[in-house]
Ligand code: ATP
């Protein structure tokens with residue numbers, strides 16, 4: 001026998017018995033996001049490498065290590081690691097800034113990151129997310145957070161924690177960065193390798209570190225004091241407190257977390273995450289924030305924006321299993337020609353119908369019917385001659401023979 005080829009490490013098949021839960025995630029997204037006026041956008045899986053390099057900022061060596069990049073006809077192309085950069089590219093390229101704001105978009109699809117695979121972390125995984133362009137006011141931040149919470153509620157997920165923080169604007173953040181560097185200087189040697197890189201290039205990113213020894217350093221009183229200090233300017237503070245007042249008004253519970261800075265450099269002001277206690281260490285379901293400078297950085301007009309993305313594998317593991325649904329009817333017959341005819345008639349009327357395509361014995365067909373269908377439609381020789389069908393309810397075993405045109409009303 002030929003050698004078996006296996007799925008690539010860090011990637012997974014979504015098998016038919018799992019597909020129901022995925023369909024629920026996608027259908028609920030369409031349903032909930034439509035209520036808020038969001039429209040779906042689908043962008044390509046690979047883009048020019050430069051889009052990600054420029055999009056995520058130059059400090060993100062750690063992110064660059066994660067990219068799947070390949071050359072094709074002398075061009076460097078990269079598989080998307082997230083969708084925001086591609087959506088922003090499309091927003092600019094298609095002149096969406098000329099539409100009256102806000103422009104509200106949502107998406108779903110696979111993302112690619114060369115990370116260490118573990119529970120809740122894959123190399124190909126899926127995200128569902130939203131982006132809103134054109135509103136600088138905190139009502140936009142509030143709406144996207146509300147939307148995230150209501151999507152989770154619609155999925156039956158209520159016991160999740162919303163964490164928020166404000167990173168201020170580039171102006172007020174500089175002094176804070178300097179203070180963080182200063183207080184962490186004596187600890188430099190004790191920081192993890194990634195944090196040592198981040199220290200020079202973007203010290204705020206340190207606060208996001210998941211390494212226990214780094215987390216312990218941030219807990220030291222003199223360091224914690226600096227991290228917890230209020231550094232944002234008056235305007236940013238008003239933005240943040242207005243956002244909180246809207247969240248209070250809509251009854252969304254949240255906690256403020258000064259360590260929440262998010263992985264990418266383009267965020268300003270609001271950042272947020274939604275976490276679950278039932279996910280082990282990869283506990284973030286949703287991450288997002290405001291990114292007012294990204295559209296300009298990627299060549300567009302100055303356009304404020306805010307959005308979030310959720311990991312669909314992590315959402316999935318919080319949902320109960322959705323059983324594979326049965327078809328309406330399975331035709332048990334020794335005459336494929338008659339079975340074809342009846343099946344097509346019922347399918348045209350909206351029913352899901354199958355029958356045996358391989359000349360199996362009658363009893364085998366009945367066995368199959370009871371596994372996959374709610375009704376067996378028996379088309380034996382007698383039935384065919386009399387233009388009748390025996391309809392068997394496979395749950396109650398009740399059976400009656402009726403004229404062919406009655407079948408539709410019985411299943
Ligand atoms: P994490 O801190 O878990 O690495 P992140 O900040 O890198 O997350 P984002 O880029 O904000 O994640 O993506 C949003 C969501 O996508 C995350 O909250 C998570 O649910 C999911 N996610 C991110 N990376 C992965 C991955 N490698 N495998 C599965 N899900 C992921």
Ligand code: MG
Pocket residue numbers: 263
């Ligand atoms: Mg990550």
